[in-house]
Amino acid sequence: MKKVIAFSLWGENPKYTVGAIKNADLATCFYPGWICRFYVAKNVPLPIIQELLAKNNTEVFVVNERPDWTGMFWRFFAACDPFVDVMISRDTDSRLGEREMLAVTEWEKSDRGFHIMRDHPEHGTKILGGMWGIKKEVIPNMAGLIGNYYKGDFYQVDQNFLRKVIYPLIHDNALIHDPIFDGKPFPGKRVGYQFVGQVFDEHDQPVANHLEDLKKFLRGRATE
Numbered sequence: 001m002k003k004v005i006a007f008s009l010w011g012e013n014p015k016y017t018v019g020a021i022k023n024a025d026l027a028t029c030f031y032p033g034w035i036c037r038f039y040v041a042k043n044v045p046l047p048i049i050q051e052l053l054a055k056n057n058t059e060v061f062v063v064n065e066r067p068d069w070t071g072m073f074w075r076f077f078a079a080c081d082p083f084v085d086v087m088i089s090r091d092t093d094s095r096l097g098e099r100e101m102l103a104v105t106e107w108e109k110s111d112r113g114f115h116i117m118r119d120h121p122e123h124g125t126k127i128l129g130g131m132w133g134i135k136k137e138v139i140p141n142m143a144g145l146i147g148n149y150y151k152g153d154f155y156q157v158d159q160n161f162l163r164k165v166i167y168p169l170i171h172d173n174a175l176i177h178d179p180i181f182d183g184k185p186f187p188g189k190r191v192g193y194q195f196v197g198q199v200f201d202e203h204d205q206p207v208a209n210h211l212e213d214l215k216k217f218l219r220g221r222a223t224e
Helices: 014-030 046-053 069-080 098-109 142-148 157-173 208-222
Strands: 003-009 035-041 058-063 086-089 114-117 132-135 174-177
Touching (some): 035 069, 058 069, 069 086, 098 114, 098 174
Parallel strands (some): 035 058, 114 174
16 A cells, blocks of 8 residues: 655755655654655755655655746645555645644544644634645546646645635545644644644744744633
């Protein structure tokens, strides 16, 4: 059984390029046996590509397309790869970890074909681009759906697609881990105010106001 963690990567920003390498390393711990598949643009520095290729748990697909926000769709093509049995979509500026891994494991054992995670007050959309997963043959025409969708060059264009096109197809076949908006709780305990999908820089420093927003939300809920 082939299981893939799919990422998109373009440009030289170390927040993303170094993050890609860090996630490949983390996958050996949290997702043993899984393959980290990186869909990369030609403007990714060659040393980064070489370092990714040198790892035992990676695949690198160089994409001959314009490196803009539509690149966020590249990782989605793993969902219709006939050789992939399970695929999860992730962001290189987040970090793989135990909390999400336990949720993915619970989903894999379920009879649901699609997985959605939300873990922060700002995770208010139906499906976040880097926090979902799919089993084989659930949406075999993913490539066609992407091709027919108007993809403007703007932030979160991929999430608009997931909300408008994908969610209506899978909403009754999805396991949703979401302790924020009253979905199923995560099986793993939260560590401090960390959350799945948290953004980090290349030095593993989180965005401070994201933590503060979650802290205020959880404290407010506790006083209700």
